[in-house]
Amino acid sequence: NAGVTQTPKFQVLKTGQSMTLQCAQDMNHNSMYWYRQDPGMGLRLIYYSASEGTTDKGEVPNGYNVSRLNKREFSLRLESAAPSQTSVYFCASSEDVVGAAGDSNQPQHFGDGTRLSIL
Amino acid sequence: AQSVTQLGSHVSVSEGALVLLRCNYSSSVPPYLFWYVQYPNQGLQLLLKYTTGATLVKGINGFEAEFKKSETSFHLTKPSAHMSDAAEYFCAVSGFGSSNTGKLIFGQGTTLQVKP
Numbered sequence: 001n002a003g004v005t006q007t008p009k010f011q012v013l014k015t016g017q018s019m020t021l022q023c024a025q026d027m028n029h030n031s032m033y034w035y036r037q038d039p040g041m042g043l044r045l046i047y048y049s050a051s052e053g054t055t056d057k058g059e060v061p062n063g064y065n066v067s068r069l070n071k072r073e074f075s076l077r078l079e080s081a082a083p084s085q086t087s088v089y090f091c092a093s094s095e096d097v098v099g100a101a102g103d104s105n106q107p108q109h110f111g112d113g114t115r116l117s118i119l
Numbered sequence: 120a121q122s123v124t125q126l127g128s129h130v131s132v133s134e135g136a137l138v139l140l141r142c143n144y145s146s147s148v149p150p151y152l153f154w155y156v157q158y159p160n161q162g163l164q165l166l167l168k169y170t171t172g173a174t175l176v177k178g179i180n181g182f183e184a185e186f187k188k189s190e191t192s193f194h195l196t197k198p199s200a201h202m203s204d205a206a207e208y209f210c211a212v213s214g215f216g217s218s219n220t221g222k223l224i225f226g227q228g229t230t231l232q233v234k235p
Contacts, residue, residue, distance in 0.1 A: 004162070033222075040128070042209065042227040043163075058222070090162055105151045105170040105213065108223055110162035 002026050006091050006111035013081045013118045021076040021114050023091030031094045032074040033108060034058075034066060036087040043090065049074055081118045089114045121146045121212050125226035133234050138182075138197040140229050142210035145191065151213035152193045153223065154184055158206045166208075169193060180204070205233045 007022045025032065034046040045058030047066040055066050063085060065077045074093075078085060092108040126141040144150055151170050155163040167178025174186040180203075184195045193210060207230050214222040 040227065043225045045222060048222060092163075105168070107153055107165045107168055108163075110155075110164070112160075112162045 004091055004093055004109050004111035006089075006114050008114060009112065010115045011117070013078075013116065015082060015118060017081050017118075018077065018079050019081065020078075021089055021091075021116075022073070023075065023111060024073045025091075025093040025109070026072065027093060027109065028071070029093035029109075030071070030096050032068065033092040033094075034064075034074065034076045035090045035092065036060065036085075037090060037113075038087050046076065046089075083118050085116065086118045087116060089116060121150070121214055121224045123210050123212050123224055123226035125208075125210050125229050127229055128227065129230045129232065131232040131234060132200045134202055135199050138195070138200045138204065138231065140195040140208050140210075140231065142184075142193045142195065142226060143191055144193060144210070144212045146212055149188075152184075152186060153211045153213075154178065154182070154193075154195050155209045155211065156180075156206050157209065157228075163209060166195070200231075200233045202233050202235065205231055207231070 004025045030051045032049045035043040037043050044060045046064050049055045049068040052071045067075045090113050091111045094108040095106040122145040124143045153168045154166040156166050157163045166182050167176045169176045169186045177183045182197045186193050207228050209228050210226040211223040214224050
């Protein structure tokens, strides 16, 4: 009953270092998402992948890159970490979009998050 | 564009009291609406969702929400608060259109404190 698994759970980096956050889901979902959560700002979408091989920018994509490795895995990379990227990062997945307007009645399933501190 | 406003970033209730968390949305099409709960150091968990049909939606842990189109609201309630309900709660609306297809638009969140 894993659902969405994120690794690592915690990480401390120095400014300028790079790292990749991993996410995998076992629910056979096509859509996957990366969010960051900061106090008082709710969840902000970084990148989104509607299917294997496709990715789209969200609200706050600057400083990040993503890879949809296969249907199960969606990774987030910080090429040169900055203190402003200190945050809690969440990965999520959902079933396909439905509805003529492109909206979806399917909930997103979230991982437990990666707490990232950049010094 | 869609948006979600949660009134009150912090709500405090006594154990056994009514819980009311407010959510108003903006959408030009009939919305799909969601409430999520986040316990400390965990991810978001779906409480309930409204898609179509009955406007009063029941969720997990005794929570329910009522979709009121005329008021563009989707407030979350629970008749009697329990200490274990202390968490952060997020309201969300499903996005649509070229920029928001497949996405969820989240409110800022409301932290619920339950006092003994």
